[in-house]
Amino acid sequence: MAGVTDRPFRQLCKKLGAGYAVSEMAASNPQLWDSVKTSRRLDHRGEIDPIAVQIAGADPAMMAEAAVFNVQRGAQIIDINMGCPVKKVCKAASGSALLRDEPLVGRIVQAVVDACRPLGIPVTLKTRTGWDPEHRNALRVARMAEDIGISALILHGRTRADLYTGHAEYDTIREVKAALSIPVVANGDIDSPEKARAVLDYTGADAVMLGRAAQGRPWLFRETDHYLRTGERLPPPSYGEMRSLLLAHLDDHYHFYGEITGVRTARKHIGWYVAGLPGAQAFCDVMNRLESTREQHQAVADWFGRLMQQHDAPDAAYSLAA
Incomplete structure (x- = not known):
């Protein structure tokens, strides 16, 4: 989720x-x-709060130094990334590439935990089920990390070789949860409140983590929270609410990135918000050629305004395709 989960989106x-x-x-x-x-x-x-910072690397001493550096800048939780499958990260022996070297995994976790413990800062670990389907070692890694002193484990139900293809599997998460006493968070393909409930029930996990499904759908968190607490589905957001949320997101995004970077990095977010809505492709074709935040912001406001008028109600709701 690098390039997505920046401060405005979080x-x-x-x-x-x-x-x-x-x-x-x-x-x-x-x-x-x-x-x-x-x-x-x-x-x-x-x-x-809480402010959780994820660090990545392959050198134990450097990772420990990075943990302290981030705590000094406000981090209240340090999360070690051993799950990223991106090629350039794995080529540097970081992210999920570390799953091929369990002794190094242990040294990194030990170094970070030892650096954070005197500061009273918990350390969590985000990882995958293994390097490839023939080498699923999440259980060994999880037990080792728990023994060293991590506070929680976040487990994505794919191996590094799977990248983001196919379907996440939850049997490994279930096995790991049964073996650990610390909280285990299930991750992977959780794209609806119902799926969250099903994954929690099957794995016994303590929580679920949503990722790509929230791109352009930040309201998925309130829908999931409400469903898990009540068993009832919230109504989808109206066009009017979508418009307000996106415009507020853009305001914060522009303030954070500035004019030039802001207008360019906002395009992907706008595309995710409008995906599946009537006329979205034509709108994105025009919007992607705009070069100022003012034009971009106004284009979004006008497009949603027309969409609301066309559906005869200022708060007409929409439903995403299954």
């Missing part, structure tokens, strides 16, 4: 019911800490 998700949101993956290499990209990822001003 803030919106928390306001709409997410109990917890983790930062974009931050580099452990000190030489990168002063870069514009990393500086933005470590900017938590005004963020709703």
Whole structure:
């Protein structure tokens, strides 16, 4: 979710019911800490607690130093990334590539836990079920990490080789949860309140983590929270509410990134919000050619205004296709 779960998006998700949101993956290499990209990822001003920062790397000492560095800048939880399957991350022996080297996994977890323990900061681990389907070692990694002292485990139901293809499997998550005493969070293909309930029931996990399904659908968190508490479905957002949420998101996004970067990085978010709505493709074709935040913001406001008028009600609701 790098490039997606920035501070504006995390803030919106928390306001709409997410109990917890983790930062974009931050580099452990000190030489990168002063870069514009990393500086933005470590900017938590005004963020709703708890502030959780995810760090990535393959050097235990560097990871420990990165943990302390982020705590000094406001992190209240440190999350170790051993789940990212992206090629450039794995080529650096980071992310899910670490699952091929269990002794190194242990040294990294130990170094980060030892660095954070005196500061009173909990450490969590995000990982996958293994390197490939023939080498699922999540249970061994999970037991080792628990023994070292992590506070919670987030487990994505795919191997690194799976990338984001196929379907997540939950048998491994169920097995890991049964073996651990710390909280286990299930992740992977949870795209509806009903799916969240089913995964929790099957795996026995303590919580679920939503990722790609929330792109353009930040209200999925409140829908899921409400369903898990009551068993009832909330109505979908109206066009009017979608318009208000997106425009507020854009305002925060522009303020965070500035004019040039803001207008370009907002395009993907706008595309996700309008996907599946009437006339979305034609709108995106026009919107993607706009070069100023003012034009982009106005285009979104006008397009949703027309959509509301065409459906004869200012708060006409829509439903996503299954």
